[in-house]
Amino acid sequence: MKRCLLGLLLLWLTPAWASNAPRVAALSWEATEHLLMLDVTPLTVADAGDYRAWVVRPTLPEGVPSSGSRLEPNLELLAELQPELIVIPPVLEDIRPLLERIAPVQVYQGFSQQHDNQQVQREAFLDLARSLGREVLAEQRLQAMDAELAQWRERLQAHYAEHLPAVTVIRFSSPTAALINGPNSMPQHALALLGLQPALDLPPSPWGITQVPITTLGRIEQGVVLHIEPFPQEAQLFASPLWQAMPFVREQRFAAMPSTWTYGGVFSLQYLAEAIGEALLKLPSESGKAPQQPLE
Amino acid sequence: MAAVSAPSRHLLTLLALLPLALLHLWLAADLAPFELWTMLASAEHSFEFLQLQLSALPRLSMALLTGAALGLSGSLLQQITQNRLVSPMTIGASSGAWLGMVLATLLVPTFAADHGQWAALLGALLAVGLVLLIAGRSGIGGLPLVLGGMAINLLFGALAAGLVLINNQYTQGLFVWGAGDLAQIDWHWVQWLWPKLLLALPLLILAPRPLSLLQLGGDAAQGRGLALWPVMLVLFLAALWLCSVSITAVGLIGFIGLLTPNMAKMLGARTARDELLYSALLGALLLLSTDALALLANRLSGQLVPSGAAAALIGAPVLLWLARRHLAAEDPRGLQLPRGAEHFGWRSALWVAVFALLALTVALGLARGINGWRFEWPSALVWSLRWPRVLTAASAGAGLAISGLLLQRLLRNPLASPDILGLSAGATLAVMLALIIFGGALLGAVAPLAAFVGSLAVLAVLMLLGRRHRYSPALMALLGISLGALLNAALQFVLAKGSGDSFALLGWLAGSTYRATPAQALGLTLGVLLFGALALLFQRALTLIGIGDGVAASRGLNVPRLRLALLVLVALLCALVTSLLGPVAFLGLLAPHIAVMLGARRVLPQLLLAASLGAVLMLLADWVGRTLIFPLQIPVGIVASVLCGGYFVFLLIRGRLT
Numbered sequence: 036m037k038r039c040l041l042g043l044l045l046l047w048l049t050p051a052w053a054s055n056a057p058r059v060a061a062l063s064w065e066a067t068e069h070l071l072m073l074d075v076t077p078l079t080v081a082d083a084g085d086y087r088a089w090v091v092r093p094t095l096p097e098g099v100p101s102s103g104s105r106l107e108p109n110l111e112l113l114a115e116l117q118p119e120l121i122v123i124p125p126v127l128e129d130i131r132p133l134l135e136r137i138a139p140v141q142v143y144q145g146f147s148q149q150h151d152n153q154q155v156q157r158e159a160f161l162d163l164a165r166s167l168g169r170e171v172l173a174e175q176r177l178q179a180m181d182a183e184l185a186q187w188r189e190r191l192q193a194h195y196a197e198h199l200p201a202v203t204v205i206r207f208s209s210p211t212a213a214l215i216n217g218p219n220s221m222p223q224h225a226l227a228l229l230g231l232q233p234a235l236d237l238p239p240s241p242w243g244i245t246q247v248p249i250t251t252l253g254r255i256e257q258g259v260v261l262h263i264e265p266f267p268q269e270a271q272l273f274a275s276p277l278w279q280a281m282p283f284v285r286e287q288r289f290a291a292m293p294s295t296w297t298y299g300g301v302f303s304l305q306y307l308a309e310a311i312g313e314a315l316l317k318l319p320s321e322s323g324k325a326p327q328q329p330l331e
Numbered sequence: 332m333a334a335v336s337a338p339s340r341h342l343l344t345l346l347a348l349l350p351l352a353l354l355h356l357w358l359a360a361d362l363a364p365f366e367l368w369t370m371l372a373s374a375e376h377s378f379e380f381l382q383l384q385l386s387a388l389p390r391l392s393m394a395l396l397t398g399a400a401l402g403l404s405g406s407l408l409q410q411i412t413q414n415r416l417v418s419p420m421t422i423g424a425s426s427g428a429w430l431g432m433v434l435a436t437l438l439v440p441t442f443a444a445d446h447g448q449w450a451a452l453l454g455a456l457l458a459v460g461l462v463l464l465i466a467g468r469s470g471i472g473g474l475p476l477v478l479g480g481m482a483i484n485l486l487f488g489a490l491a492a493g494l495v496l497i498n499n500q501y502t503q504g505l506f507v508w509g510a511g512d513l514a515q516i517d518w519h520w521v522q523w524l525w526p527k528l529l530l531a532l533p534l535l536i537l538a539p540r541p542l543s544l545l546q547l548g549g550d551a552a553q554g555r556g557l558a559l560w561p562v563m564l565v566l567f568l569a570a571l572w573l574c575s576v577s578i579t580a581v582g583l584i585g586f587i588g589l590l591t592p593n594m595a596k597m598l599g600a601r602t603a604r605d606e607l608l609y610s611a612l613l614g615a616l617l618l619l620s621t622d623a624l625a626l627l628a629n630r631l632s633g634q635l636v637p638s639g640a641a642a643a644l645i646g647a648p649v650l651l652w653l654a655r656r657h658l659a660a661e662d663p664r665g666l667q668l669p670r671g672a673e674h675f676g677w678r679s680a681l682w683v684a685v686f687a688l689l690a691l692t693v694a695l696g697l698a699r700g701i702n703g704w705r706f707e708w709p710s711a712l713v714w715s716l717r718w719p720r721v722l723t724a725a726s727a728g729a730g731l732a733i734s735g736l737l738l739q740r741l742l743r744n745p746l747a748s749p750d751i752l753g754l755s756a757g758a759t760l761a762v763m764l765a766l767i768i769f770g771g772a773l774l775g776a777v778a779p780l781a782a783f784v785g786s787l788a789v790l791a792v793l794m795l796l797g798r799r800h801r802y803s804p805a806l807m808a809l810l811g812i813s814l815g816a817l818l819n820a821a822l823q824f825v826l827a828k829g830s831g832d833s834f835a836l837l838g839w840l841a842g843s844t845y846r847a848t849p850a851q852a853l854g855l856t857l858g859v860l861l862f863g864a865l866a867l868l869f870q871r872a873l874t875l876i877g878i879g880d881g882v883a884a885s886r887g888l889n890v891p892r893l894r895l896a897l898l899v900l901v902a903l904l905c906a907l908v909t910s911l912l913g914p915v916a917f918l919g920l921l922a923p924h925i926a927v928m929l930g931a932r933r934v935l936p937q938l939l940l941a942a943s944l945g946a947v948l949m950l951l952a953d954w955v956g957r958t959l960i961f962p963l964q965i966p967v968g969i970v971a972s973v974l975c976g977g978y979f980v981f982l983l984i985r986g987r988l989t
Contacts, residue, residue: 101962107845109962110716115700130846209507211514212635246635248514250386253378267444275517277385280378
């Protein structure tokens with residue numbers, strides 16, 4: 036309770052610090068998300084416009100300028116903005132010497148097949164908090180997320196009467212092909228946090244996604260399929276008899292979830308879990324039962 | 332094989348289609364053959380049944396339809412132009428369609444989702460129209476058409492790559508189409524396509540007569556009362572229509588239209604009608620088998636393998652093999668560039684110097700910042716960030732110009748340049764391969780070596796093929812075309828995987844000075860200066876070889892050895908630039924020509940002037956790339972390719988129209 040109050044106090048105090056707030060340039064979207072969750076408004080964000088369009092949450096204030104692309108951030112602009120810290124993804128490791136001429140650099144691991152992405156993002160968040168002296172706030176934010184996730188678990192259990200469905204999250208790339216989020220992808224981590232099993236077993240892949248022909252989805256006999264919006268050609272696909280005949284479509288085990296970034300930082304798990312939870316609650320309670328699955 | 336009579340050859344091919352179609356169905360429906368039988372027998376409409384009915388069967392029909400259409404269209408084009416290198420792909424239709432689709436997706440996304448095909452169709456027609464304009468009436472039957480197609484392919488490819496790179500999140504949905512996927516979910520596309528292909532029937536009946544007259548030669552045809560130009564134009568448009576609607580329906584699938592007519596001819600199709608019919612049949616067979624391969628790869632790897640990738644993997648080597656058989660004759664016609672001034676006077680030199688100084692000032696001093704434009708001497712920090720890029724760009728430009736000039740003189744071919752000859756594509760392909768094998772982490776260390784090996788390999792092939800055919804422009808261009816097409820297919824394949832690596836690769840391929848370190852910039856500059864000086868030492872040899880091998884030999888030069896040494900020099904130079912920057916199109920071709928147009932006709936002044944022009948052009952391209960869409964940056968390779976390519980096409984069209 037005491038910590039909670041302290042947190043509120045900190046929150047309330049933040050604007051007053053704005054003048055001497057840390058000047059951090061975020062050259063990856065995970066870092067942007069983490070900074071915003073530490074109540075630090077980044078000095079500049081790589082591909083800020085695309086962040087607002089595709090990542091959406093947490094909201095990036097309108098005034099924050101873009102510092103160019105994530106692959107080739109604009110060095111001269113960074114030099115002009117005079118940040119105190121630059122946070123980069125590993126893909127920019129090779130230009131680190133250049134960036135270090137501008138300001139101290141911290142590199143955080145991004146999405147990779149080699150490690151547990153959820154764990155890595157959590158640690159990156161805590162480490163960033165430490166270097167900005169905001170560990171307390173960081174812990175609170177993580178606890179708040181855990182509490183939120185627990186609530187979603189309960190809601191889902193109540194809705195599905197303890198027989199939770201197996202779920203697979205996909206994104207359509209064309210009317211004939213779809214990307215499935217597989218092991219170690221953020222959507223699958225979010226599913227696990229909600230106590231849900233994947234509806235389709237897939238081998239691990241470099242980016243956690245596997246592109247398959249749409250007909251492969253027909254193999255999902257049990258379980259729910261959620262697709263991440265937007266998909267411009269959905270009218271064309273959803274009207275086709277083959278799509279209508281997919282087991283999960285016929286039995287109403289299919290729903291859309293609002294556009295959510297799937298390569299985000301640790302809090303993207305919460306947004307994904309929310310999106311997944313909301314989509315699942317809209318489905319009838321007997322959808323995609325997977326009775327063999329124990330809870331947790 | 333030629334002994335087989337036409338009817339039995341057609342029958343045999345038809346018979347081969349049957350088991351292949353069954354295999355294809357089996358792979359597409361994901362069912363064992365006996366299951367297929369039981370399912371057809373049962374009355375129940377399971378998902379598997381629907382999959383067979385609504386996915387596998389339409390896919391089979393689509394492969395047959397588009398294969399036949401592409402084959403027929405290719406045969407028609409080749410017979411009209413009497414040119415075995417012409418196909419929808421080589422004359423720019425595919426790249427036009429791709430650019431149209433990318434533009435539509437970015438500008439009018441909702442329209443593109445439902446009616447993108449019209450944008451693709453329009454793009455294809457526009458591209459081919461430009462190519463026709465470049466080639467002109469007399470060039471339609473020969474090399475100018477192919478070279479013009481190549482120029483448009485490079486130009487449109489660079490434009491599309493730039494757009495995709497800048498709008499990476501918004502174009503992702505395109506990549507499956509771009510890679511050429513035959514997958515179907517209903518009969519929609521088959522029903523869309525077949526009425527549009529009905530045009531083939533009157534073609535098969537009416538086209539053979541004028542085509543066989545054309546085989547006798549244009550004059551003979553006209554002598555027998557054939558209104559040559561209107562008929563050719565109508566046939567050309569019909570062929571274009573067939574391939575454009577096919578591309579629209581299934582995406583970019585290259586090589587079929589190029590290979591099938593050549594194969595038909597090899598297997599004994601002699602008359603015009605026979606070749607048309609048999610090409611259609613072979614096209615269907617070829618696309619069906621490549622698509623079956625794609626399906627098989629898909630099943631084995633568990634992920635989507637686009638049909639276009641399979642077609643390119645088979646097509647590119649076959650094309651090279653075909654090239655050896657068919658390109659004995661040298662085609663002296665090339666593309667004509669304006670001739671320009673006769674002498675390079677002091678006045679021109681002054682202008683060039685002023686222009687260069689201006690470009691340097693702009694590149695170093697004029698920049699955009701958070702508060703808009705600024706013109707000032709950069710601070711120490713900004714200077715340390717800016718000079719390696721500027722130096723890299725300038726040196727690369729000079730290097731490319733020198734290698735272009737050397738190639739043009741050595742091969743006595745005004746269109747020789749690292750990109751047209753496929754040296755850049757070879758280097759890039761090797762780097763791409765290295766990326767796939769070694770992963771992104773080692774790319775920085777492996778890329779220069781891979782680029783060098785790649786361009787040397789291409790050069791070796793060029794030398795081997797070229798000596799037999801006396802370095803004919805057609806052969807050289809052909810190698811460039813097939814490598815370029817292979818590169819494109821590989822690129823589309825990697826992009827279609829939909830992972831985050833795609834854009835990193837695209838960024839490298841785009842050719843950027845962004846990651847140039849001071850050491851690399853200095854190294855490149857030293858290398859270019861060294862190779863440039865070496866080239867200057869050989870200026871007498873270059874002049875003599877440029878006149879003719881006989882002349883050079885009579886003056887006591889060891890021509891083969893000199894040529895080899897100079898070509899290795901070119902490969903080194905090209906590898907040096909490509910490994911740092913990625914491929915840059917048109918610059919190496921254009922800079923020596925501009926130098927000539929300004930009046931520098933002897934080797935020494937042309938070399939110096941071309942190198943400085945190359946450097947200045949790249950300086951400006953790099954500056955445009957850094958400032959045009961600030962804070963985003965466009966890679967210099969794309970800017971240079973688009974600027975120089977646009978100018979090149981403009982020059983060609985102007986030359987044709989005046």
